[in-house]
Every structure is written in C-alpha cells, then in structure tokens.
Amino acid sequence: MDKFTTLTGVAAPMPLVNIDTDMIIPKQFLKTIARTGLGKNLFDEMRYDADGKEKPEFVLNQPAYRDAEIIVAGDNFGCGSSREHAPWALLDFGIRCVISTSFADIFFNNCFKNGILPVVLPQSAVEELMEDARRGANARITVDLDSQTVTGAEGKTYHFDVDPFKKHCLLNGLDDIGLTLEKAGSIDAFEKKAAATRPWA
Amino acid sequence: MAAPRTLYDKIWDDHVVQQDADGTCLIYIDRHLVHEVTSPQAFEGLRMTGRKVRAPEKTIAVPDHNVPTTPGRETHIDNEESRIQVEALDKNAKDFGVVYYPVTDIRQGIVHIVGPEQGWTLPGMTVVCGDSHTATHGAFGALAHGIGTSEVEHVLATQTLIQKKSKNMKVEITGSLRPGVTAKDITLSVIGATGTAGGTGHVIEYCGQAIRELSMEGRMTVCNMAIEGGARAGLIAPDEKTFEYVMGRPHAPKGAKWEAALAYWKTLFTDEGAHFDKVVVLKGEDIAPVVTWGTSPEDVLPITGEVPDPESFTGGKVEAAKRALDYMGLKPGTKLTDIKIDTVFIGSCTNGRIEDLRAAAAVLKGRKVAPGMRAMVVPGSGLVRAQAEEEGLAQVFIDAGFEWRLAGCSMCLAMNPDQLSPGERCAATSNRNFEGRQGRGGRTHLMSPAMAAAAAVTGHLTDVRELMGEEA
Ligand code: SF4
Numbered sequence: 001m002d003k004f005t006t007l008t009g010v011a012a013p014m015p016l017v018n019i020d021t022d023m024i025i026p027k028q029f030l031k032t033i034a035r036t037g038l039g040k041n042l043f044d045e046m047r048y049d050a051d052g053k054e055k056p057e058f059v060l061n062q063p064a065y066r067d068a069e070i071i072v073a074g075d076n077f078g079c080g081s082s083r084e085h086a087p088w089a090l091l092d093f094g095i096r097c098v099i100s101t102s103f104a105d106i107f108f109n110n111c112f113k114n115g116i117l118p119v120v121l122p123q124s125a126v127e128e129l130m131e132d133a134r135r136g137a138n139a140r141i142t143v144d145l146d147s148q149t150v151t152g153a154e155g156k157t158y159h160f161d162v163d164p165f166k167k168h169c170l171l172n173g174l175d176d177i178g179l180t181l182e183k184a185g186s187i188d189a190f191e192k193k194a195a196a197t198r199p200w201a
Numbered sequence: 202m203a204a205p206r207t208l209y210d211k212i213w214d215d216h217v218v219q220q221d222a223d224g225t226c227l228i229y230i231d232r233h234l235v236h237e238v239t240s241p242q243a244f245e246g247l248r249m250t251g252r253k254v255r256a257p258e259k260t261i262a263v264p265d266h267n268v269p270t271t272p273g274r275e276t277h278i279d280n281e282e283s284r285i286q287v288e289a290l291d292k293n294a295k296d297f298g299v300v301y302y303p304v305t306d307i308r309q310g311i312v313h314i315v316g317p318e319q320g321w322t323l324p325g326m327t328v329v330c331g332d333s334h335t336a337t338h339g340a341f342g343a344l345a346h347g348i349g350t351s352e353v354e355h356v357l358a359t360q361t362l363i364q365k366k367s368k369n370m371k372v373e374i375t376g377s378l379r380p381g382v383t384a385k386d387i388t389l390s391v392i393g394a395t396g397t398a399g400g401t402g403h404v405i406e407y408c409g410q411a412i413r414e415l416s417m418e419g420r421m422t423v424c425n426m427a428i429e430g431g432a433r434a435g436l437i438a439p440d441e442k443t444f445e446y447v448m449g450r451p452h453a454p455k456g457a458k459w460e461a462a463l464a465y466w467k468t469l470f471t472d473e474g475a476h477f478d479k480v481v482v483l484k485g486e487d488i489a490p491v492v493t494w495g496t497s498p499e500d501v502l503p504i505t506g507e508v509p510d511p512e513s514f515t516g517g518k519v520e521a522a523k524r525a526l527d528y529m530g531l532k533p534g535t536k537l538t539d540i541k542i543d544t545v546f547i548g549s550c551t552n553g554r555i556e557d558l559r560a561a562a563a564v565l566k567g568r569k570v571a572p573g574m575r576a577m578v579v580p581g582s583g584l585v586r587a588q589a590e591e592e593g594l595a596q597v598f599i600d601a602g603f604e605w606r607l608a609g610c611s612m613c614l615a616m617n618p619d620q621l622s623p624g625e626r627c628a629a630t631s632n633r634n635f636e637g638r639q640g641r642g643g644r645t646h647l648m649s650p651a652m653a654a655a656a657a658v659t660g661h662l663t664d665v666r667e668l669m670g671e672e673a
Contacts, residue, residue, distance in 0.1 A: 016524070017517035018397055018497050022635040027616045031267065031282035033241035033289050035350075045637045050623065074517045076398040079431065080635060082333040082347035083239065102398055105367075105433045106333060106347050113351035163365065165225040177252070180359045183219055183227060187255075187361060190218045190229050198215075200454035200462040201231045201326060 002115040003173035007096050008142040009069030012059045013133035019073055020080035021107065025089040038085055039092030060093070064136030070143065072126060072133045073100040077118075078107025087114045097143045099150065101126050112166045115173065117145060125150075125158045145171055205472035207369045208438050209404045212344040212469070216327050218361055227361045231326035232343075234312045235262040235299065235353070237290040238616070239331030243354035244293040253297070255360040260299040261321050264290050265311045266616050268304055270579050270606035275305045283617065297357075310582025310608040313337040313550040317421065318582055320450025324439040324466040329356055334550050334632065335434075336427040340420035341447070342439035342469045344404070347428065367433065368478040370403035371471075374411035376485035381666040383560065384419030385552060385630070385649035387411065387483075388426040389491045393501035395481055400432030403479060406471060407437050411485035417446040418556035425551045426632050429498040438470040492537055492662055493634045493647040495525035500634070504652070504664045508535040528636055529644050530624065537662050540646070544627040545576040545657040546639070547650050548606075549613035552630035553581025557650040558589045561630075562597040564654035564668055570602040571660030577604040577619070579611040601657070615640045628656040 029041045047058050054061045060068060071077075071090075077100040078086060087110045090098070098111070099119045111118045121129070132139045132153040139153035145167060150158045169176055180187075194201060206214070218227040233256075240262070247253070254260055267283035268274055278284040287304070294301035302309045308319060313334055316322040322338045328345035329335060331353040338345035348362065356362060372391055392399070405427050407420075415423065420437050427435025444463060447453045454462045489503035500522075502509070510533040511522035526533065531540065547553075547561050558580065570576045578598050580586035586608055589595050595605050612619040613631035621627055621643025630653050634645040646662060655665040 015517060015520070017521050018499075020497075020633075020635045022633070022638050026637050026641070027614050030238050030616065031280075031286055033245070033286060035242050045641060050641070074521075076401070076431070079397050080333065080633065082331055082335075082349055084242075084331075084349035084351060087349075102401060104398075104431065105401060106349060110349035110351065113349060163225070164223050165221070165363070176363055177246075177250075177355050177358050180227065180355065180361060180363065184359075186219045186227065187229070187359060191360075194229065198325070198462075198465065200323065200458045 001113065001173050001175060004096060004115050004117050004145055004170045006142065006144045007069060008140050010065060010067055010137050011070035011072050011129065011133040011141045012065040012068035013130050014059060014071055014073045015130055017074035018076045018079055021078060021083050021086045022080055024078070024086040025083065030083055030085050035088050036092055038089035039094070042089040042093040067094065069094055070097045070099065070141055071095055072129045073098055075101045077103050079104040082106045084110045087111050087116050091116055099126060099129055112170055115170065117143060117170060119143065119150060119160045121150065121158055121160055128152060128156065205475040207471045207475045207477065208342060208406055208436050208469055209344065209369055210475070212325055212327065213366055215325070224365050226364055226366065228327060228364050230329050230356050230360055230362055231259060232316065232321050232328040233260045233356050234316050234328065234330035234335065235260060236266055236312045236330070236332060237264045237286045238266045239350050240293065240353055241286060241289045242350050243357055244297065246354040247357060252358045254299060254357045257298040258300065259360065260357065261316065262290060262294045262299050263302040263309055263312050263315050264304060266610045266614065268609040269617050270609045270611045270619060272607065274607065280618070307583035307587065310585065311550045311553060311610055313425070314553060314581035314585065317341065318450070318584055320447060320453035323447060323453065323462070324443060325469050329362065333428045334425050337421050337425040337550055339424035339427065339435040340417060340437050341443055342436060344434055344436065346433040368403045369476065370400055370405045370432065370479040371477040372405050372407050373409040373482045374407070374485050375409050375482060376411060377414060378411050378485050378488060381490055381651065381669055382488050383649040383651060384415050384422035386488050386491050388423045389493065389498065389501045389647060390483060390488050391481065392426065392430045392498050393491065394483060395430055397429060397497055397499045398431040400427065400430040403432050405430065405432040405435045407435060412437060413440065416556055417442055418554040421554065422551055426498065429632055439466050490649065490652050490665055492652065494529065494531065494537065495522060496528055496634055496636050497521070497525070498632065498634060498647065500525060502537060504537055504662060506537055508533050508537065510534070538664060540662045541660060542626045542628045542646070542656050542662065543575060544621060544625055545574065545653050546612040546627055546629040546631065547577070547653050548579030548581065548611055549631035550581060551632045552650045553579065553585065555585050555588050557630065558585070558594050561650040561654040562594040564651050564665060565601040565658065566597050568601055568658045570657045574602070574657060574660060576602060576657045577606055577612070579606040580608050582608045612639050614638060628653045628662065
C-alpha cells in the first residue's frame, strides 16, 4: 500500500448526499479479478451516457477537475455495499482523499487499506471547502495527515480526528496482515481457550 | 457485581484476542463466508505472499452474485467475466481447502441464506463476509458484519479482524404487527425513521414484542437491512425460536456439545440496565405496509401515501430528492398506488426464504399476473427451491405467470443476466433501490413479498391488505 503523508491538489465538489457504492462503481465492473484498471469506470453511470460518451456536466469530466486528487462530498459518502472496488476505482482515477461530514463504516475502513484518507469535518468546514472546490483548478486544498489538518485555498486550516492506529499504518504504508501475523501466539492461545469454552464454534 | 452489558458487549468480550492501549482490538472470527465477487483479489494476495488460510474448516464459500438462474449454468456461463469469477472461486476453494458449495450442489444459494440453513451460523458467534448484508446472521444473536476485500484477506490469513468497538443502539418495536404487515415493513420503516446514516458507527439490537413474535426468517429480513440504516451489524437475542431453528442443522452441534452450547446461548441477552448510546422506539401497530419511492432505502412511505415534494425536505436532501424523482420518473403528489410497474422480482437474501415464498404465493393463489408483466421468483437456495416445489408453491407461482428460477442473487444487483432495462419499473423484495442497482436506468421500488405479489396481480403498486380483504 502507498503511504499517505501530505497532499496538495485539486478538489472536485460533489455536494450530493448519500453517494453510494453503486454510483462510485456500478456492479458490472465488479467482475474483475484484479484491483487495478477501475478508474475509467469510476462514477460510470453519472459520468457517461448510454452510448459511453462523457456527460460534460459531470464534475470529473470538466477540464478543471480531470486531475482532481480530492473529492469534497455530501453527507454519508460510500454508503451501500462492502465492495472494495469503490476505493480501488477512486485510487485508480487518482483520488487520494475524500472529505465529508460522514462516511459509511465499511467504505471508510476500506479506504485506509488502500492508501486513501477519508476526512470527517463538521458541516460548516465541508461547506467552506466545497466553495473552494467549486473554484476549480485555481484553488488547491492541502491535506496533511501527520498534523491532521486540511488547509483551504485561502489558507484557512481545519483540524480533523483520525484513529491513531490507522494513521500509523497509512503514514507508513503498512500491511496490517503482516502486523497481525506477529501476534500469532495470541491467536493460538485464544483458539486453545475457545476450544475448551466453546467447543461447538 | 459486573456492570450490566448489552448482547453486543457480551459477544465482543468473548472474541477479543488482544486489545491495544488505544482501544484497537484483534477480534477472533468464528465463521468466514466467501463469495466469488469480493474474494478473488484476497486469495490472490495470499498466493503472492505465500500465506495459507488459517482455518479452512471455518471458511465457507459459495458462488451466488454472478451465477445465471436459468438451467444449464452447471456446465456453461455465457458471460465471460462472470464465468472467470466463478471459476476462480472453484479453484481457490480447492487450492485452499475451504468448505465449498458449487452450483452443482443443491445446497448452493445466496451466501446469507446458505450459512443459517446449513447451521454454520450459530448464536454468539462472530461471522464476517465480504458482503454488506452479512448483517443478516445477526438474527441468531451472532455478531455479523460485512468487510472489504483487504479484510477478507486478513481473515483468511489470520482468522481475526482489527477493529474498534462500535457503539450500542437499541431499536425497539413494541406491540404486535397488524395483518398484512411484515418484517420487511419493520426494517424499511426503521430506516425511514432513522435515515441511511442513522446507525453509522453503531451495532443495532432489535428488540420488543413485535421482534420476538417474528419467525427466524422474519428476523433475518430485519437484520439484513441493518446496513441500509448505516449500522454494520444488527442483532436479535436468541430465544427458543432460534434454538429450534438451529437444532438438527447439518453443522449445528449435537449431543453434549449441543447442551453446552445451549447453556451458553441462554446467557446471550442484554442485561437489565445496560447502556445504549442511541434508542429508537416504534409502535408495531403504527407500521403499515410500505414501499420506497426514491433511490435510497430511507425514501420510504406507507403505501397509502403520495410521492413527496422535494421541497418538503431540508439541506442536501432537497437536491437528492429532486434527483431521485427525476431518475424514478415520478411527480410529487402522485398516489403511490397509481404507480404502474413493469416487472416483479421476488428473491434476494432479504426475502428469498421459504416463508417469503409462502407469503407471496398466498396472495397469488388463484390469481394471474397483470397482462404484459414480467415476473420472476428466485429462491434463495437450492433447498428453499426444493421445499417450495414440495409445498406446491412453485406451481402457484408458475400458474400465476411467474418464472421459477434457480437460486442466486439474480436481479437484486443484476450482475448476472437478470437485469432491468432503462426506465423499466420493478417491484422488488430486495434491499437496495440505488440508481442502476437492478440494471442501468432501472427503477426499483422496495417492498415485502406479499406487496410485490399484489403489485404483480394489479400491475401497479398496491396495498396488499385490499387483496386480503383487510382494512387499510
Ligand atoms: S441477494 Fe443481493 S444483497 Fe444479498 S448478497 Fe446477493 S447481491 Fe447482495
């Protein structure tokens, strides 16, 4: 997994609430057995018409946002399915950070496993950053994981909370399976105990 | 005396392998269910790192999302990508030695129906699957939730998950349901009341008389949609109905182990005075048969209602509602019962169990689907299908003009050939009415099996109570 330390980039405004995983990556693209290559189908049904032509009004089709690395989104981003194809598609497109007032739990977790930082900020902060994002490529937003801050285009800084363990893994690009395997002794001990107390499980 | 604990607290405590100072825990996983869509990259990850599946006997795999529901699928799947995914699961199950139910096995079906049916899902367990509707298994008092593919790989390799504890939320349904009102109406009404983010960060425990009165099938329907309310997991404390359902299932404990299990299971309830961070109470008798009108499961109204005016909402929901009505091709003020439908889909892990088929067949008996209607029933598993045939339900569906399909997810998410065309309007018993969920441009109205059957007969959204001779 790629590290996430600091990022300065163009942010795409997506004020819609409840952007679900079916919008982020429709199911016809879940048939892949790879993790890469999904970026071209990110937001597919919002992005292309039935003939596969780009819809010019969709934000990521506009010249200012083609290279967006951040999305500022409405409430409850990523609700719906557990498909990790959603963060894979975002990442493959080049999105490394999503800012919203709230995220669905599974999506939120999945982001961290893929080097994407989901940032939760209060409504007022998200609205201000949404305004910055609307100004397009001239207004860059900076996200710094170490100091847990987002800095808007005019220099206004917002602090965000992040789980210390998730932050540590993301900052260092750590694979948590490796970390857990170091605890194999504890898992063995747990299984032994459970075999006695819950032998049916 | 120990502090009173919720059901969630108890199951959690019994599965903590290790806890770090910041509250991050390593949680042991008792059952890992696997399907073909969210697992290939995880197995590939194991291969690349030379890792094994730690507990193949606790790992149960079944293809369901991609499989066609028409005959001949045992030997051939037309869609190349689907075929590759199913073949990848065949190979991964074999190479890693996990329990497997291929399409040729009568026990094959939707993973969340197969788990309970085979007795893999038991009270007090932790159950995960790379699928958000894993919440279904919470009906047994098992802590069950969906995970992403990286976590699938983590569980395969370590039989554990890294997690922080969620908050506790109680959803109580008091009193009894009225005739014609079902578990689906409960679960949709709860989401209507709390919103799709209402349960975010929480594990919901459903309780109250109306929940106790539900069958195990109904309880699975309720817990199935906990995720649609934002909660990762929904729980219902096990009781005699639970034990009766579990007893004798192929992988349920037997003999002395059964007695020991039962004694433990009977301790799985929320203690008097335990703390909930959030409480929602609905009256069972106030719940009506409901349908969704929009593109989020929270867009739910009693069937006696009208399509709402987007301006009646606040904040970001105004735009979302406008977009939803535009997508759904609906105008504010239209009576819900005036909405004509083209297609009926009965099935999915929400409502693909035997009781659901019985409820739909009860409405359809002696009736026919409206002219021009496309209607299909997709049983949740091969065993549900066989039972429905034995009970004569299959014939009722066929006589009414329904297609009688093989088991799978089918039109719930339309990854297989069962899809809506743009603009096609469907009465569906599944769980998501998102844009494009059942096919690009397809329009989904969620409802109970009885309500879907009623719509099939009349050709428009219908209050099933009218066909039952009940007062609305
Ligand atoms: S039936 Fe639908 S919701 Fe259930 S597992 Fe299959 S696709 Fe998911």
